[in-house]
Amino acid sequence: MMKKSAPALVRRIPWVLVVFVAALTIPWVGSRYDTFLATQIAISALFAMSLNLLLGTTGLVSFGHVAYFGIGSYVCGILMKTYAVPFSIALPAAAIGSALGALVFGFFCVRLTKIYFAMLTLAFSQIIWAICYKWNDVTGGDQGIPDVPYPNLDWMSSIPLLGDLRIAQQFYVLTLIVVMLSLAAIQRIIASPFGLMLTTIRENPERAASIGLNVRRYELSAFVIAGGFAGIAGALFGIFNRGVFSDFVYWPKSAEVMIMTILGGIDHFWGPVVGAATLVLLNQEITSYTQYWPFVLGTILLLLLFVFPGGIVGGLTTGLEWLRRKTGRRASA
Amino acid sequence: MSALLELEDVHAAYGLSRVLFGISIEVNEGECVCLLGRNGVGKTTTMRSVMGLTPPSAGHVRFKSRDITGWPPHRIARAGIGFVPEDRRIFAELSVWENLDVAQRAAARPGRWTIESVIDLFPVLGRLHDRQGGFLSGGEQQMLTIARTLVGNPELLLLDEPSEGLAPLVVEALLAKIGELKAQGLTILLAEQGIEFSLALADRVYVLEKGAVRFAGSSAALRSDRNVLDQLLMV
Numbered sequence: 001m002m003k004k005s006a007p008a009l010v011r012r013i014p015w016v017l018v019v020f021v022a023a024l025t026i027p028w029v030g031s032r033y034d035t036f037l038a039t040q041i042a043i044s045a046l047f048a049m050s051l052n053l054l055l056g057t058t059g060l061v062s063f064g065h066v067a068y069f070g071i072g073s074y075v076c077g078i079l080m081k082t083y084a085v086p087f088s089i090a091l092p093a094a095a096i097g098s099a100l101g102a103l104v105f106g107f108f109c110v111r112l113t114k115i116y117f118a119m120l121t122l123a124f125s126q127i128i129w130a131i132c133y134k135w136n137d138v139t140g141g142d143q144g145i146p147d148v149p150y151p152n153l154d155w156m157s158s159i160p161l162l163g164d165l166r167i168a169q170q171f172y173v174l175t176l177i178v179v180m181l182s183l184a185a186i187q188r189i190i191a192s193p194f195g196l197m198l199t200t201i202r203e204n205p206e207r208a209a210s211i212g213l214n215v216r217r218y219e220l221s222a223f224v225i226a227g228g229f230a231g232i233a234g235a236l237f238g239i240f241n242r243g244v245f246s247d248f249v250y251w252p253k254s255a256e257v258m259i260m261t262i263l264g265g266i267d268h269f270w271g272p273v274v275g276a277a278t279l280v281l282l283n284q285e286i287t288s289y290t291q292y293w294p295f296v297l298g299t300i301l302l303l304l305l306f307v308f309p310g311g312i313v314g315g316l317t318t319g320l321e322w323l324r325r326k327t328g329r330r331a332s333a
Numbered sequence: 334m335s336a337l338l339e340l341e342d343v344h345a346a347y348g349l350s351r352v353l354f355g356i357s358i359e360v361n362e363g364e365c366v367c368l369l370g371r372n373g374v375g376k377t378t379t380m381r382s383v384m385g386l387t388p389p390s391a392g393h394v395r396f397k398s399r400d401i402t403g404w405p406p407h408r409i410a411r412a413g414i415g416f417v418p419e420d421r422r423i424f425a426e427l428s429v430w431e432n433l434d435v436a437q438r439a440a441a442r443p444g445r446w447t448i449e450s451v452i453d454l455f456p457v458l459g460r461l462h463d464r465q466g467g468f469l470s471g472g473e474q475q476m477l478t479i480a481r482t483l484v485g486n487p488e489l490l491l492l493d494e495p496s497e498g499l500a501p502l503v504v505e506a507l508l509a510k511i512g513e514l515k516a517q518g519l520t521i522l523l524a525e526q527g528i529e530f531s532l533a534l535a536d537r538v539y540v541l542e543k544g545a546v547r548f549a550g551s552s553a554a555l556r557s558d559r560n561v562l563d564q565l566l567m568v
Contacts, residue, residue, distance in 0.1 A: 193434070193438055196434065196435050197435060197439065199424070199426065199427060200427065200439075203424040203427070206386055206406070207418065208439070209386070209405070209406035209407045209410070210386065210406055210410055210418065211435070211436045211439045211440060211482070211485060212407050212411045212436075212439040212442075214405075214407045
């Protein structure tokens with residue numbers, strides 16, 4: 001009896017809200033540098049979470065997820081810088097632009113499976129990169145789009161506490177709101193019947209088709225939704241970074257977000273968030289100690305993945321489970 | 334009257350290795366037809382080619398007089414063919430209820446079978462409602478697979494080696510349930526190695542060897558044909 005009620009209680013807590021409130025305190029309790037890191041973590045977490053909708057939920061390995069992150073940041077950056085469009089329009093436009101890109105590319109990608117799917121996603125992302133890199137008139141080419149303005153956050157100044165913050169910190173609050181709303185939406189999607197269908201496809205696409213599921217159409221829907229959320233992350237990152245550049249769309253970014261996701265754990269909702277936080281913090285810490293940071297980072301990641309094959313969250317869950325069983329046995333003995 | 338399911342000279346291959354060499358079979362409405370044969374003679378491949386999972390390289394599959402050759406599997410499922418595969422049979426990470434719910438939504442074919450009525454047929458599934466599929470016994474998994482297929486309200490049920498790997502007592506129970514379905518008028522195409530299991534259910538039998546039909550006839554005719562039993566089935 002007790003066994004069942006404890007996890008049920010844990011599940012009923014709205015964790016997204018809890019994490020939001022906890023993260024919201026950072027500008028007041030931490031330094032400006034902490035807020036900077038927290039912004040980066042929040043945006044990376046959303047990016048990783050959008051990838052995990054494909055990787056963990058649907059079982060699709062996309063090596064080109066950065067394409068949609070990139071489209072989002074360019075659409076938002078160009079609209080806000082070149083056309084002075086307000087953020088409240090530029091952000092949805094970025095999401096829609098990325099989702100449309102994912103619809104067009106995904107249409108071809110879901111026709112392939114496994115490694116061929118992965119290679120085609122990578123190929124499409126490199127095409128996007130080439131366009132961003134070469135189309136000088138629109139994307140600024142190699143120069144990118146510097147000085148993307150902050151959104152107009154005057155409305156925050158009338159809110160007590162928020163009004164005293166610097167613009168970068170206010171942008172952090174805005175980022176947090178957008179990211180948490182997105183995470184809540186993703187959580188709803190995963191728990192919905194639609195999400196259950198995606199899980200079915202991950203478990204066994206052939207069996208899913210045998211019960212009458214149009215596998216390609218569901219995969220494409222997941223691809224479009226994941227692309228849209230990646231676009232939101234990209235839009236936020238362009239503003240945070242004070243500029244949009246072509247290396248946002250270059251393939252190592254796809255590898256980085258995949259490392260975050262796998263490091264955190266693809267089987268758990270919070271895995272990508274933990275992975276993003278871990279990688280961003282490790283990156284910062286190690287680069288401040290040594291110029292050979294990729295070597296140290298690689299070693300740490302290697303060890304982490306060996307110790308926690310299910311990612312950090314997967315490893316912790318297994319550990320807790322083991323502890324509970326051990327203490328439970330002692331209690332009953 | 335034409336058959337509910339008709340295979341005409343179906344050939345199939347996995348890459349370069351050819352498995353079926355011109356299979357022709359018929360299943361009439363309300364019948365239970367069994368594909369018999371040893372391991373590797375093409376029983377599973379025949380079912381997979383009906384379902385569109387291994388599309389025929391030549392020949393035709395007709396269902397209710399419509400040519401469904403080359404249709405994608407989900408479309409064939411929605412047309413009214415339910416497939417119970419032989420391998421690990423359920424969605425292991427989904428609960429019993431979720432397995433059924435997903436199938437009902439995917440097939441989108443209303444009819445007499447609902448989640449409630451399949452649980453009436455297999456009461457054990459009602460007790461295991463929230464259990465994760467991977468934690469069911471072999472027999473429970475097989476019942477869940479059949480139940481999952483039924484909620485799609487198929488007109489034809491393809492059952493691939495349902496007795497495989499199950500304990501004798503469980504096989505007995507399963508036999509009774511499948512008999513019940515047959516008595517209710519469901520058309521069934523069964524693939525089996527176990528001759529007793531199949532003869533207990535089937536009206537007609539096709540014996541396969543090396544990807545071709547070697548015997549076609551009633552269950553009674555097969556029982557009395559020592560030649561076929563000795564040569565093709567080794568019983």
